[in-house]
Amino acid sequence: MNHVYKITRSCKYFTRCSSNITNALADSTIFSLSSGYGKCGVSVIRVSGPRTSHALQTLVVTKEIIDKGLVLWFPAPASFTGEDSCEFQVHGSLAVVAAMLDALGKVPGLRPATAGEFTKRAFYGGKIDLTEVEGLADLIHAETEAQRKQAMLQSTGALSRVYDNWRKRLIRCAAHLEAYIDFAEEENIEDDVVLQLTKELRLIITEITVHLNDQRQGEMLRNGVRTAIVGAPNVGKSSFLNMICQREIAIVTPIAGTTRDIIESTHNFGGYPVVFADTAGLRKHTKDVVELEGISRAKECLQNSDLILLLTDARELLQNISTNEQSAQNYQSTYLQQLDLDANKLVGKRIQLIANKIDLLSSAELQKLTQIDNVLTITSKQPSADVAQPFLAHFEKLLCELCGQPTAEHPRITHARYRQQLERCIEHIQIFLNEYAPDIFPDTAISAQKLRNALKCIERITGHVSSDDILDVVFKDFCIGK
Structure with missing residues (x-):
C-alpha cells in the first residue's frame, strides 16, 4: 500500500x-x-x-x-x-x-x-523522495557501522515519513483555512474550524521543535565528530593523538611548542567517526610569530569543534585543585577563560578533561586523582592495556552520548539544509498565528499565504518543490553507475 x-x-x-x-x-x-x-x-x-x-x-x-x-x-x-x-x-x-x-x-x-x-x-x-536520495548517498559513503545504520534508515524512508506527515497536516490546515475564506458565509462551515487548525499548527510547531532539539547528533554522526585536542605546551597532545590513533601521526619532541599547525586525522571508534585535530599548545605569552599563528588557529579549531579534549599534566592538575580547593569543572573553566576565548562559541560544547602522564604519579597521588569526578586518566607514553582500555571504553561511551543511536522511531536531522528549512517553517507558522486574529478582521487571504510558505519549506526538504540548485548539490557526489 x-x-x-x-x-x-x-x-x-x-x-x-x-x-x-x-x-x-x-x-x-x-x-x-x-x-x-x-x-x-x-x-x-x-x-x-x-x-x-x-x-x-x-x-x-x-x-x-x-x-x-x-x-x-x-x-x-x-x-x-x-x-x-x-x-x-x-x-x-x-x-x-x-x-x-x-x-x-x-x-x-x-x-x-x-x-x-x-x-x-x-x-x-x-x-x-529527496531525503531518501540523500540517505542513499550517505549509505554509499558510510565508513562506520553507526553511519551505515543512520544512512540505511534514511534511505528507506524514516525521515521521509516524519516530514511527509507534517506536509499532509499543513496541506489540510491550509485547505481548511481557504475553505473557510471562500465558503464560510455561503456554506455550512463549522465556526470552530480556525480554532481547530490553530491548535493543530501549535502541535506541529511543538513536534518540529522537539525534532530540531537533537544536539546535532545526526549531523555529527554523518560528518564525523570534530574533536579538538587542546592544552598547554608540552602537555602531551601529540603523543596522545599518536596513542589513540595507534600510529605516528604527529611529531613528538621534548621541546615545548613543536606543533604549530592543525594536524587532522579521521578514525573509527566503536562505529562512530571521529575527526581528531592536534593543535598548538595554548599559552598567553609568547613572542614567536609562528607560534602565535598556531595558537590563533588552535583557538579557532577549538571554537568550531563538537568535542574538546582538554589535556592537562596530572601533577599540575592535582596541585592546582589541592592549592585552590577547586573542582575539576572550576579548573577547566578557569583555564579556558585565561585564554581570551569567545565564551559564547563554547556554549553547549562537550568538554572532557583528561589528566595525562599518570605514569609519573605516586600510588597515593594516583589514588587521589581517581577520586576526582569528570576526569579521565591516561599516559600517552607507552600506555599499558590496564590504562588504555578503560580510557578507550570511556571515550567510546562519550561518542555514543554525543551521536546517539539511530532509530526508525526517532530519525535524526542529517543535513544542515533540513534544519534551515524546518526553522523557516516554524517562523512562517508562528507569523500566521501571531497575525491571524478574527476579532480584529485581518486579511485572511494574506495570512493563508504564511501557511503555504510553511508548506513549501517542508516540500523543499523532500523535493516536492523543484530546485535545481538543491538537486545539483545532492547528486554531485554520486558515482556514475548509481
Missing part, C-alpha cells in the same frame, strides 16, 4: 517538473558499470529506459559471444528507477566490461549515464 501511495503522490509532483527534464528522461535510455572499477569476480552493468528491452534482445542474440553471465530483467514500474531496467552480471575483467560497454554504446537510442542519473530518474519517477 505504501508503494502505491508513493507513486500516486509523485505523479502530482512529476507534472510540475520542467518539460526539458521529463522529456529527456522519457526519450533516453542509459547504461553504466554499477559495480566498482578494476578486476573482480563479477561486474554489474545497469541499463534503464524505454529501449532497455531492445538493448537486451540485441546483446543476447549477437553472433559473437562476449561472455557468459546472468541477466536480470526489471519491468516498469517495479524497478529502482521506475522504468524498464536490466542488469548484466558478467565476469569482472577489464576486457569483458569494456566489450559490454562498447556493445551497448552501439545500440541505437542508448547513451552512457551521467553521475547519479539512475538515482535521479528514481527521484523524478517518484520511487524515492
